[in-house]
Amino acid sequence: MIKEVFIKIYGRVQGIGFRYWAVKKADEIGGLSGWVHNESDGTVEIMMRGEETAIDQMVVACQKGPLLARVDKVEFVVGRWSGFLPPIEDGVFKRY
Numbered sequence: 001m002i003k004e005v006f007i008k009i010y011g012r013v014q015g016i017g018f019r020y021w022a023v024k025k026a027d028e029i030g031g032l033s034g035w036v037h038n039e040s041d042g043t044v045e046i047m048m049r050g051e052e053t054a055i056d057q058m059v060v061a062c063q064k065g066p067l068l069a070r071v072d073k074v075e076f077v078v079g080r081w082s083g084f085l086p087p088i089e090d091g092v093f094k095r096y
Contacts, residue, residue, distance in 0.1 A: 004049040004088070009062055011072035013044045019095040021066035022046060026093035029057045033088050037096040045077075049088050 009018070022036040026048070032055070034048030048058060065071045086096060 001052050002049065003052050003055050004047075005055050005059070006045070006047045006077040007059065007062065008039070008075045008077050009044045009046070009065070009071055009073075010042075010075070011065075012068075012070040013065060014038050014042055016068035017066055018044050018069055021069075022062070023093055023095055025061050026058060029054050029061075032058060032093050033090050034093050035086055035088065035096050036094075037086075047085065047088060048093070 019036045019038065022044070026032040026034070032048050032050040034046060034050075036044060036046045039045055046058075046062065048055060050058075059074065063071055063074050
């Protein structure tokens with residue numbers, strides 16, 4: 001089943017290659033489309049679409065993050081969809 005999920009990751013997640021790692025991890029998992037973005041509040045946001053198992057694998061991976069990250073919390077964001085968020089391009093997972 002195809003799902004679309006928006007998560008926000010808290011901790012030491014900026015300036016350590018988290019976005020690069022997320023793109024690489026999504027490619028390793030396969031079947032994910034979406035984007036990863038640094039927010040001004042120091043968090044990282046990921047919007048992704050894919051099969052439920054691939055989404056679950058990515059969320060679990062984000063709970064640890066890359067080697068230099070310290071992930072304090074992964075939060076599912078509900079109801080924040082707006083025209084200001086970049087669209088998800090099928091077959092593409094990229095950094096913003």
